[in-house]
Amino acid sequence: MAVGLGPLPDFYPVAGVRLGVASAGIKKPGRKDLVVIEAAPGSQVAGIFTQNQFCAAPVTLAKEHLRQGAPRYLLINTGNANAGTGERGLTDARKCCEALAKEAGVSAQEILPFSTGVIGEPLPVDKILPALPTALSALDANAWPDAAKGIMTTDTLPKGASKQIQLGGKTVTISGISKGAGMIRPNMATMLGFIATDARIEPRLLEILAAELGEHSFNRITIDGDTSTNDACMLIATGQAGNDEITRESPDLKVLRDALEEVFMTLAHAIVRDGEGATKFITIDVQKAVSSEEALAVAYTIAHSPLVKTALFASDPNWGRILAAVGRAGVHDLDLEALTIHLGDVCLVRNGGRAEDYTEARGKAVMSESEITIRVTLNRGEIRERVWTCDFSHDYVTINAEYRT
The missing domain is CATH 3.60.70.12 (L-amino peptidase D-ALA esterase/amidase)
Structure with missing residues (x-):
């Protein structure tokens, strides 16, 4: 699809x-x-x-x-x-x-x-x-x-x-x-x-x-x-x-x-x-990083997380999966209080935890769209990098399990 x-x-x-x-x-x-x-x-x-x-x-x-x-x-x-x-x-x-x-x-x-x-x-x-x-x-x-x-x-x-x-x-x-x-x-x-x-x-x-x-x-x-x-x-x-x-x-x-x-x-x-089984087109936008390497490390950790990708497929605003991916991306001395994470125009994370104005309904509305931007602002430098990916659906497993048959 x-x-x-x-x-x-x-x-x-x-x-x-x-x-x-x-x-x-x-x-x-x-x-x-x-x-x-x-x-x-x-x-x-x-x-x-x-x-x-x-x-x-x-x-x-x-x-x-x-x-x-x-x-x-x-x-x-x-x-x-x-x-x-x-x-x-x-x-x-x-x-x-x-x-x-x-x-x-x-x-x-x-x-x-x-x-x-x-x-x-x-x-x-x-x-x-x-x-x-x-x-x-x-x-x-x-x-x-x-x-x-x-x-x-x-x-x-x-x-x-x-x-x-x-x-x-x-x-x-x-x-x-x-x-x-x-x-x-x-x-x-x-x-x-x-x-x-x-x-x-x-x-x-x-x-x-x-x-x-x-x-x-x-x-x-x-x-x-x-x-x-x-x-x-x-x-x-x-x-x-x-x-x-x-x-x-x-x-x-x-x-x-x-x-x-x-x-x-x-x-x-x-x-x-046209990714195998894709139902959503995802832009991962990492801003205000110290270097391209740092920004890309964050972007790819999110993009390659099966938990994030399956949540995207289910339109489930399980924002903790995105937060966890950012945290394990290997950024040295990451200031959790300084960064923000947005899903579309909805702020998920601010001041080290869930944004005070975030609601599940607002997150669900964005996750239900077919084209979604996940924006991470590290507030450490001036470098910006973007990566594009898609969700993981049941069809991805089927296509690759049956590829040679």
Whole structure:
């Protein structure tokens, strides 16, 4: 049950980008589960990847290829993660890159592979290779909606964002898709994100933007605290909009950055809104902390508390669970008398205990909403961090208990 997640937007095509979708039948016969994204010659690509040390074979290979030059094609399969597969996994990922490279007339190092699905099973190369020509023949600048559907796993809805801005009198387009619903924890998640723009951006700046925007969007979402083996978020810049190259000194940098941030945030929040079994979208806002690390420690302790998450699902204003999470977040010399905790606009905790004007009815009213903000004001410094999460429902257990059946 996606929370406030509507249909896909009308995508603006990105000059220099085409997408093709095919069915390899990896997990289910007939399902569109193979996506190819083509970037025109001269495009720049930057990205961030999972922090899980058991990173999947495609992650290892994509990072390797990204260091070797400018990629031309991204190859994505669902239904199989090709993770926990050892040397065979790397061999299989290379076979897929080599086969696509041969079909497309480029080198294997110009292919970035991505996989998502079940961990620990060999990649069905024999199913993927025959579907590659179909995906290439389907390449189309307007295939963003098909690609958004083609990268889904346990997602209930496809996820996308698209917008246009003006840079130096030139129209610049930004479009992107993402997938993910479970095994979601910052430092990526079981998520994939692909954002493309036709803006011309200085290569080192593109890397900085990918890292910074990813850190404050995709790396601030969590469904269940599990960091996956396969996550990646890629930012492609084709440079075909005709604008002057954006550098760190460009007056148009803020306009571009703000637009990219909006797309990154929309795609990241869509993952939380479609969290496995989610019925509520939760913003955890920690303010006036001494450091980002301190603020995030508090935010994640709340976000990862099964007791808090189940209370949210039940619309139960059991505010003591939130208070307890703040108290065990590891903040050194926390002044309990100074902090406040709010649920929406209702103050729960003040002066070290329950706020004198708090009532169960007011708390219940906020907890019954589908979008809720939990705000913790530490009153120790000036740093603010936000994390986005969802509740835990019966369906989360069912989905993950039956994932392989």
